[in-house]
Amino acid sequence: MALPAVSLRTLLLLGLWQTGRRSLASAPELLEQPKKIAVVGAGIGGTAAAFYLRQEFGPAVKIDVFEPGSVGGRLATVKIGDHEYETGGAVIHPLNLHMKHFVEKLGIPPRKDTPSKMAIFDGKELVYEESDWFIINVLRLLWRYGFNFLRMQMWVESILDKFMRIYQYQQFGYSFSSVERLLHAMGGDNFLTLVNQTLEETMIAQGFSQVFINDIVAPITRVNYGQSVRINGFVGAVSLAGADSGLWAVDGGNKRVCSGLLYHSKSELINARVTSISVKARPSKRGNTASFYEVNYVGESGAGHALYDIVVIATPLHQGKSDIAFPGFSPPLPSHYPGLYHQTVATLVQGRLNVSYLGSAEPASQFSVSDILTTDSKGCLIHSLSSLDPVHIPDGYRRPAASHSNVWKVFSPKPLTPEQLKSMFLSHHGVSQTPWLAYPAYRPPHRRTPPFILHNRLYYLNAVEWAASAMEMSAISARNVALLAHHRWHEQAGKIDQEDLHTRLRGEL
Ligand SMILES: Cc1cc2nc3c(=O)[nH]c(=O)nc-3n(C[C@H](O)[C@H](O)[C@H](O)COP(=O)(O)OP(=O)(O)OC[C@H]3O[C@@H](n4cnc5c(N)ncnc54)[C@H](O)[C@@H]3O)c2cc1C
Ligand SMILES: *[C@@H]1O[C@H](CO)[C@@H](O)[C@H](O)[C@H]1NC(C)=O
Numbered sequence: 356m357a358l359p360a361v362s363l364r365t366l367l368l369l370g371l372w373q374t375g376r377r378s379l380a381s382a383p384e385l386l387e388q389p390k391k392i393a394v395v396g397a398g399i400g401g402t403a404a405a406f407y408l409r410q411e412f413g414p415a416v417k418i419d420v421f422e423p424g425s426v427g428g429r430l431a432t433v434k435i436g437d438h439e440y441e442t443g444g445a446v447i448h449p450l451n452l453h454m455k456h457f458v459e460k461l462g463i464p465p466r467k468d469t470p471s472k473m474a475i476f477d478g479k480e481l482v483y484e485e486s487d488w489f490i491i492n493v494l495r496l497l498w499r500y501g502f503n504f505l506r507m508q509m510w511v512e513s514i515l516d517k518f519m520r521i522y523q524y525q526q527f528g529y530s531f532s533s534v535e536r537l538l539h540a541m542g543g544d545n546f547l548t549l550v551n552q553t554l555e556e557t558m559i560a561q562g563f564s565q566v567f568i569n570d571i572v573a574p575i576t577r578v579n580y581g582q583s584v585r586i587n588g589f590v591g592a593v594s595l596a597g598a599d600s601g602l603w604a605v606d607g608g609n610k611r612v613c614s615g616l617l618y619h620s621k622s623e624l625i626n627a628r629v630t631s632i633s634v635k636a637r638p639s640k641r642g643n644t645a646s647f648y649e650v651n652y653v654g655e656s657g658a659g660h661a662l663y664d665i666v667v668i669a670t671p672l673h674q675g676k677s678d679i680a681f682p683g684f685s686p687p688l689p690s691h692y693p694g695l696y697h698q699t700v701a702t703l704v705q706g707r708l709n710v711s712y713l714g715s716a717e718p719a720s721q722f723s724v725s726d727i728l729t730t731d732s733k734g735c736l737i738h739s740l741s742s743l744d745p746v747h748i749p750d751g752y753r754r755p756a757a758s759h760s761n762v763w764k765v766f767s768p769k770p771l772t773p774e775q776l777k778s779m780f781l782s783h784h785g786v787s788q789t790p791w792l793a794y795p796a797y798r799p800p801h802r803r804t805p806p807f808i809l810h811n812r813l814y815y816l817n818a819v820e821w822a823a824s825a826m827e828m829s830a831i832s833a834r835n836v837a838l839l840a841h842h843r844w845h846e847q848a849g850k851i852d853q854e855d856l857h858t859r860l861r862g863e864l
């Protein structure tokens with residue numbers, strides 16, 4: 356949805372990147388550095404962790420990244436015809452500064468922009484269709500929803516303002532031992548309440564109308580998280596920020612960032628699945644015993660194991676999907692946790708859209724809507740339907756009209772049946788279906804989120820997804836975990852869980 360652009364904060368905060376103040380606070384030389392670190396998973400979380408661990412611990416430490424599948428994890432592409440298309444994590448917010456920093460550092464350009472147009476489908480017809488004219492959109496929304504729309508932007512912006520504080524804290528080397536502490540440092544009790552309430556409750560309390568929530572907010576949470584407005588208020592705000600203008604993607608595919616970070620971090624990729632992690636004591640040089648983590652894994656060339664000083668788990672530990680056992684100790688992951696992940700099926704179809712399926716009487720040649728969101732109504736078996744551009748936009752590219760064959764992406768909670776595909780498309784070929792366990796099923800109020808620290812020097816990056824799942828959240832968590840691992844190794848308690856950072860750092864800009 357094209358909404359007016361955000362603010363100048365980008366420029367301000369980008370300036371902050373270059374100052375490199377962190378290097379002043381590097382570890383005292385006398386302390387022994389860790390020799391080997393393992394990262395489990397090579398999605399954006401794991402590869403960003405490798406990048407930041409290298410930054411924190413220097414060139415000497417050996418970093419191994421375990422990954423049985425392809426580098427990128429939930430950032431993935433499929434080939435349809437001659438081009439590649441994103442099937443997983445697709446868009447990045449302009450204020451996602453870590454992602455921005457990564458592409459700049461790696462020298463990867465953003466993907467070229469193509470114009471888009473949004474509509475909302477209620478299972479029978481299009482109940483809202485964006486106009487090409489900005490002013491008409493504004494007037495229509497004002498007419499229907501009064502100032503709800505403007506207020507929503509202001510509300511999201513005020514949350515984003517607080518969210519942006521994390522970049523300053525991290526720049527100064529501060530880290531947090533739990534998701535709650537991290538959220539609290541950004542937005543105080545207010546943020547803790549946000550994760551513990553539904554988006555709907557939060558917005559009603561803020562004075563938004565139920566009609567607005569149903570008509571506009573629900574379609575946005577459905578397209579971004581496959582869920583209703585009963586997701587938590589924090590991930591809800593992240594979702595609404597995802598309706599800002601200026602969203603971008605990485606030229607050639609978002610997963611390129613992962614392989615780039617891996618390469619840049621000079622870590623070794625081990626093509627294997629980690630099966631268990633246990634604690635082992637070994638005599639050390641100085642005569643006392645030191646403890647290590649033994650990581651057991653299975654790869655194509657069989658099983659293996661190796662000892663590490665520090666381990667970062669960068670994959671969700673849920674539904675037995677990652678299947679990592681912890682023999683001999685029990686990390687503080689209550690048995691009822693970490694809860695369920697929500698299934699979103701991404702179906703990519705090359706074909707001609709049946710515009711009558713959307714209740715549109717327009718001839719297909721005139722139909723120029725590219726992104727169709729849906730309301731939370733019984734008749735809707737899909738969450739969204741969008742015309743998809745390839746990950747690399749060739750020169751002179753123009754998205755084909757709906758009367759021509761085009762690549763479409765459908766998000767749905769269940770796989771689409773051949774009959775359903777047949778009614779949505781007049782003709783189709785090249786269907787690719789990816790059933791993602793995509794993001795947590797958010798059901799506030801919450802029990803506590805899982806901790807970042809599972810054991811002494813064993814860290815869990817994906818705990819952050821219970822606040823909100825997004826590429827940038829994994830990147831923020833990666834930097835937090837790298838800092839945390841560093842400060843705990845060197846016993847720098849003053850850089851962990853500090854209160855009132857916002858006030859204390861105010862003068863430092
Ligand atoms: C359909 C969809 C759309 C999305 N849209 C967006 C979007 O537009 N914008 C956005 O910001 N985010 C989006 N997201 C969310 C985003 O993709 C994720 O939050 C992010 O990619 C998570 O990265 P991660 O590295 O933390 O986890 P993952 O990408 O899941 O990486 C974990 C890796 O660990 C590996 N692994 C698992 N078990 C083991 C084991 N035992 N040993 C070793 N390795 C193991 C896995 O193979 C995987 O590669 C979307 C997600 C989906 C599914
Ligand atoms: C197109 O959609 C309409 C409305 O759902 C349906 O009646 C029609 O059969 C569909 N066309 C095809 C070719 O399936």
Ligand SMILES: *[C@@H]1O[C@H](CO)[C@@H](O)[C@H](O)[C@H]1NC(C)=O
Nearest residue numbers: 535547548551800801802803
């Ligand atoms: C979340 O809400 C529940 C019930 O409303 C409450 O018991 C719990 O303490 C709250 N948790 C946090 C972290 O605020």
